[in-house]
Amino acid sequence: MxxxxxxxxxxxxxxxxxxxxxxxxxxxxxxxxxxxxxxxxxxxxxxxxxxxxxxxxxxxxxxxxxxxxxxxxxxxxxxxxxxxxxxxxxxxxxxxxxxxxxxxxxxxxxxxxxxxxxxxxxxxxxxxxxxxxxxxxxxxxxxxxxxxxxxxxxxxxxxxxxxxxxxxxxxxxxxxIDTGRFRPDPQARAEVRAEWGVAESERVIAHVARVDPMKDHALFLAAVDRLTSGRVVLVGKGTEDLPRHPRVLALGVRSDVPRLLAAADVIASSSAFGEGFPNVLAEGMACGCVPVSTDVGDAAALIGPCGLAVPRRDELALAQALQTVLDWDAETFARHRAACRQRAESQFxxxxxxxxxxxxxxx
The missing domain is CATH 3.40.50.2000 (Glycogen Phosphorylase B;)
Incomplete structure (x- = not known):
């Protein structure tokens, strides 16, 4: 042997x-x-x-x-x-x-x-x-x-x-990624949304990144200001110290990210530079989240037909992409969520x- x-x-x-x-x-x-x-x-x-x-x-x-x-x-x-x-x-x-x-x-x-x-x-x-x-x-x-x-x-x-x-x-x-850890989990989804006080009918955007110039939280929060619907959850070191926003829940560092992503509907990345393969997009997709990201590193190739990629440092484009996904009807959203999971299982x-x-x- x-x-x-x-x-x-x-x-x-x-x-x-x-x-x-x-x-x-x-x-x-x-x-x-x-x-x-x-x-x-x-x-x-x-x-x-x-x-x-x-x-x-x-x-x-x-x-x-x-x-x-x-x-x-x-x-x-x-x-x-x-x-x-x-x-x-x-x-x-x-x-x-x-x-x-x-x-x-x-x-x-x-x-x-x-x-x-x-x-x-x-x-x-x-x-x-x-x-x-x-x-x-x-x-x-x-x-x-x-x-x-x-x-x-x-x-x-x-x-x-x-x-x-x-x-x-x-x-x-x-x-x-470990598609056994990062997966749709209806029980976790219900529990976490109850903790957040978010109804199942509301769509949740997750943004998982430490506060760093690379991640461009300022751009992301400016884009969130333009949204007319949806709730936002920030996870990562330093997020708890960002300016308060009525639509945003900032959780800081968490060790239960798979559970949190199972409760979300959209996974967002706003990086301005530096990304290679953004793990969080693949992890979110494995949980059935639709990806919306700036086009940094291999993000657009990773997302494929499952979500939207926009130019970096473009607040309006990011906001429009997020709002587009939030406004999808239930059938379109379900179809994309299933495609995200399938792509994660086949590609990552x-x-x-x-x-x-x-x-x-x-x-």
Whole structure:
């Protein structure tokens, strides 16, 4: 019997986020072809418990955000020597760079293959600090060092090539989602709507994103001001601190997102830049929510015929798209909800995502 491929995943942190959630879903799915291990640069956050519950070893290097640590790099090099992985898969810029350095220090560069991960597109470095800009420049400069680069969107790969990335090998592997966790759930829908005080006849728009310049909450809330119907639920770190709005319920960070999405009718994304494969759109679609999104990253390709994509930073276009969906009759809405679930089950499976990674690794 063929020995499972040993994959060491290195990620910046394990707080709630698209990349972190995707990693947890990937490694938690049993598959005899692979054996996973996860390392977080920063003290591991809320997603760690989910990964460990699946029996996957998780370590953290104890770094502090924004503070380079030679000791942490030495710890990672030691871990690589002990665990002898076949592949190191990086997730995001800092983890990519530090894993490359640690692999060289471990003495296993000729025996362990390394792949970097691209999880975003069209980043706007001017909106972030000097350290981020420095890390991005270094990543482009040394992008030929790993054996390959795996992007979760075509838009992400294209934008990084434009930034100067010159990988030896490149692949695009769309994210998968757990369609068993993210699914229509009539019981959860009724319970959550009762908690919110929302009638079944009212249509609810969910917007799930941390407050960050990339996510453009200001544009979204301006679009909501133009709506003549519907209720809105904001989920994500910092949303509870946004200005109050009579039609909006802001919940902050939540660990029960599948349950909340089951209670919604529309999943919205208002990002201005930076998205690669917007997980939340796929997760919402799996729950039967109709997607309405700005056309950032691979959002339009992901949505397909199931929803609407509009130009980024266009408040009026976003408002009109949301209102169009809210005004659909019951039959049209039901047809689109069913199509969303079907597309999620056929296009965004974890099995297809793992197959894509293994193909990129040459397996």
């Amino acid at each position: 063929t020995r499972p491929l040993s994959i060491l995943h290195v990620i910046t942190d394990l707080e709630f986020g698209g990349a972190e959630t995707m990693l947890a879903a990937l490694v938690s799915r049993p598959d005899p072809r692979v054996r996973h291990q996860v390392v977080s640069l920063l003290p591991a956050g809320a997603v760690r418990a989910r990964i460990e519950a699946a029996g996957i070893p998780v370590s953290d290097l104890g770094m502090s955000r924004g503070v380079p640590s030679p000791l942490a790099i030495a710890r990672l090099a030691s871990l690589i020597r002990r665990s002898t992985p076949d592949v190191i898969q990086g997730w995001m810029y800092h983890a990519d760079l530090l894993a490359s350095l640690a692999l060289v220090l471990s003495g296993r560069r000729q025996r362990t293959r390394q792949f970097w991960g691209i999880r975003c597109s069209d980043m706007d470095p001017s909106r972030y600090g000097r350290v981020f800009r420095w890390v991005l420049a270094l990543s482009a400069r040394f992008s030929a060092c790993p054996d390959g680069v795996i992007a979760n969107s075509q838009a992400g790969l294209d934008s990084h090539l434009a930034l100067g990335y010159r990988p030896r090998r490149q692949a695009v592997v769309w994210n998968g 499976t974890m099995a297809a995502t793992l197959d894509g990674f293994l193909q990129a690794y040459g397996k």
